[in-house]
Structure formats: C-alpha cells, structure tokens
Amino acid sequence: MKNKLESNSVNSGITTYVFTAKTYKREPNRNKNVLKRYANILLTNKFKSDTHDNNVKRIASRATQNKSELNRNSKDITGD
Incomplete structure (x- = not known):
C-alpha cells in the first residue's frame, strides 16, 4: 500500500520535500x-x-574556426 506521505511529496531531484496538512x-x-x-x-x-x-x-x-584557420595558414606556408 502506498504511503500517504508519498502522494504529497515533491521531488526536486536533489531532495524530496514532504508536505502534510499538519505541518x-x-x-x-x-x-x-x-x-x-x-x-x-x-x-x-x-x-x-x-x-x-x-x-x-x-x-x-x-x-571549427581554428581548424579552418590552420588549414588556411598551412597552405600559405607550404605554397600549395
């Protein structure tokens, strides 16, 4: 049987806060x-x-910008 408190809980992924009418x-x-x-x-x-x-x-x-610049510079250096 499911606990009454579980149905009133809020799960934030870090901590589960439980709310009841009394609290x-x-x-x-x-x-x-x-x-x-x-x-x-x-x-x-x-x-x-x-x-x-x-x-x-x-x-x-x-x-990708750096890679294209490197390719451009290497062509300039080698003269290809």
Missing part, C-alpha cells in the same frame, strides 16, 4: 520557503543546462 498548519512560513527553494532549484537547473548547451556550441564553433 503546513503548524509551520506555514517554513513550507513557503521550501516551495520557493524548490522553484529556485528548478530554475537554476534549467539555467545551468541552457548555459552548458550554449558553451558546448560556442566551443564547437570555435574549434
């Missing part, structure tokens, strides 16, 4: 902070993945 009534501010932190984790992970993709693209384009 929310007892500590509403703490739970708001947890939700804010969860949203920040999601945004940060999205931002990191976007910047990582952009860095990979930039490095790949730079590598």
